[in-house]
Amino acid sequence: MNNITQSNGGAKRFSREIDGHGWARHINLPNRFEKTYLRERADSGSYNWISRLMRSSRSNNRDNADDIIDLRSLPQFRPIRDNAFVDRLRNAVPFDHVSVSGLDLDGYRLGETTFHLESDVPPALAETYLSDKLYEADPLLRYVIETQCVALESLVYPKRKVPVRFRQLAENFSIRNRTVFPVKRNGLVCASVGFMRREPFTEDEIEFLRQIARPLYTSVVGPLVERFAAESSKLTEGEIICLRLAAEGMTTAEIAEGSKFQAATVDSYLKLATKKLGCKNRAHALVEAVRRELID
Numbered sequence: 001m002n003n004i005t006q007s008n009g010g011a012k013r014f015s016r017e018i019d020g021h022g023w024a025r026h027i028n029l030p031n032r033f034e035k036t037y038l039r040e041r042a043d044s045g046s047y048n049w050i051s052r053l054m055r056s057s058r059s060n061n062r063d064n065a066d067d068i069i070d071l072r073s074l075p076q077f078r079p080i081r082d083n084a085f086v087d088r089l090r091n092a093v094p095f096d097h098v099s100v101s102g103l104d105l106d107g108y109r110l111g112e113t114t115f116h117l118e119s120d121v122p123p124a125l126a127e128t129y130l131s132d133k134l135y136e137a138d139p140l141l142r143y144v145i146e147t148q149c150v151a152l153e154s155l156v157y158p159k160r161k162v163p164v165r166f167r168q169l170a171e172n173f174s175i176r177n178r179t180v181f182p183v184k185r186n187g188l189v190c191a192s193v194g195f196m197r198r199e200p201f202t203e204d205e206i207e208f209l210r211q212i213a214r215p216l217y218t219s220v221v222g223p224l225v226e227r228f229a230a231e232s233s234k235l236t237e238g239e240i241i242c243l244r245l246a247a248e249g250m251t252t253a254e255i256a257e258g259s260k261f262q263a264a265t266v267d268s269y270l271k272l273a274t275k276k277l278g279c280k281n282r283a284h285a286l287v288e289a290v291r292r293e294l295i296d
Contacts, residue, residue, distance in 0.1 A: 074116060074224070076114070076115060076116060076117060076130045077117050077118070077119070077123070077126045077127065077130055078117075078118045079118070079119070079120065079123065079126075080098065080100070080118050080119055080120045080220060081120070083219060083220060084219075085215070085216060085219035085220075086098055086120070086216065086219070086220070089212060089216060092208070093201075093205045093208055093209060094197065095195045095196060095197045095201075096174075096176075096196050096197045096198060097119065097120055097121045097175070097195070097196040098119065098120055098193070098194065098195055098196075098216070099117060099118070099119035099120075099121060099193070099194045099195075099196075100117070100118045100119065100191065100192070100193050100194075100216070100217055100220045100221055101115065101116060101117045101118070101135070101141070101191060101192050101194075102115075102116060102183065102189075102190050102191025102192055103116060103190065103191060103221065103224065103225060103228070104183060104185050104190050104191055104217070104221070104225050105185075105190070105225060105228055108185075108190050108191075109188055109189070109190060110141070110144075110145055110189045110190055110191055110192060111135075111136075111141060111142070111145050111189075115130065115133075115135050117129070117130065117135075118220050118221060121173070121175070121196075122173055124173075125169065125172075125173045125175070128169055129169065132165060134163065134165065134166050134169070137163050137166065138166065139151075139156050139157060139160040139161070139162055139166075140153060140156055140178055140180045140194070141180065141192060142160070143156045143160070143180075144180050144181070144182045144189060144192050145182075145189050148182050148184060148189055149182070150179065150180065150181050150182070150206065150210055151178075151179070151180040152177075152179055152206075153176075153177055153178045153179065154177065154200065174198070175196050176196060176197065176198045176199075177196060177197050177198070177199070177200045177201060178194055178195070178196050179194065179195050179196075179201055179206060179209065180192050180193070180194040181193045181194070181209065181210055181213040183213065183214060183217050185278065186278055191217060191221070193213040193214075193216055193217050195209055225292075234276065235273055235276060235277075235294060236269075236272075238259075238261065238265070238269050239269045239270075239272055239273040239276075240273075240294060240295060241259055241261075241269075242255055242259065242261070242266050242269040242270050242273065243270070243273050243285065243286060243289050243294070243295050244295045244296070245258055245259060246270060246282065246286055247286050247289070247290065247295055247296075252266050252267055252270075270282055270285070273285055273289070277289060277292075
């Protein structure tokens with residue numbers, strides 16, 4: 001497989017490492033980066049480099065998540081520190097700051113629920129942004145929510161009213177060229193990922209960041225989402241048993257035989273679990289259950 005050939009050494013190393021670990025997914029990198037495909041390995045012990053890095057980053061954040069009892073005790077702002085995924089991504093596409101807002105949970109809608117922010121911006125900036133509720137009038141967030149498309153400061157600001165306080169805050173902390181990507185759940189925007197840099201991002205960099213936004217979101221907020229998702233899903237023991245057996249490749253009849261449930265009961269449990277997990281079908285529910293660590 002050919003390595004990417006563009007001049008940015010960081011992005012080149014980033015994609016080489018992804019490519020070197022294989023697995024069943026690919027990232028459609030822009031032409032300047034070339035397309036790097038991640039092919040599935042027969043060896044089940046092999047791991048996607050992105051997945052391993054995400055797990056490492058999420059492990060670093062898990063201790064902090066364990067201190068939060070429920071969503072009501074979740075602070076509005078949590079600083080991003082010691083995140084391996086963020087650090088490696090910054091080497092690939094340099095940026096000054098990154099921010100993640102919102103939670104990928106059923107019923108959570110960005111801009112309609114209590115606002116949650118994780119970022120490496122100066123704490124004073126984050127505290128003012130939150131205390132003054134500037135997120136309610138943030139033109140980039142509003143654009144992302146309304147259009148479900150990437151929001152570029154250079155394109156959105158000229159067309160929308162930008163509060164004076166908002167401009168002053170950005171000027172005081174040298175925040176430039178904000179670029180915000182939507183994170184969607186069931187067709188609605190539940191969260192966002194934003195990057196800031198003094199120099200404008202190129203089209204290729206924006207495309208690269210667009211494709212990596214969801215994995216980055218998961219590496220930062222994953223432990224919180226998994227914890228609250230497990231609590232909110234309230235899967236019964238029977239539903240978890242059926243999901244676990246289905247994940248092993250068993251059919252409804254085989255699950256019924258292995259669990260002693262009736263076949264109709266198995267189907268009912270799986271349909272209920274799929275609905276509780278906010279998924280469209282059984283296959284999606286199995287992936288989601290594994291992602292949330294509800295089953296092995």
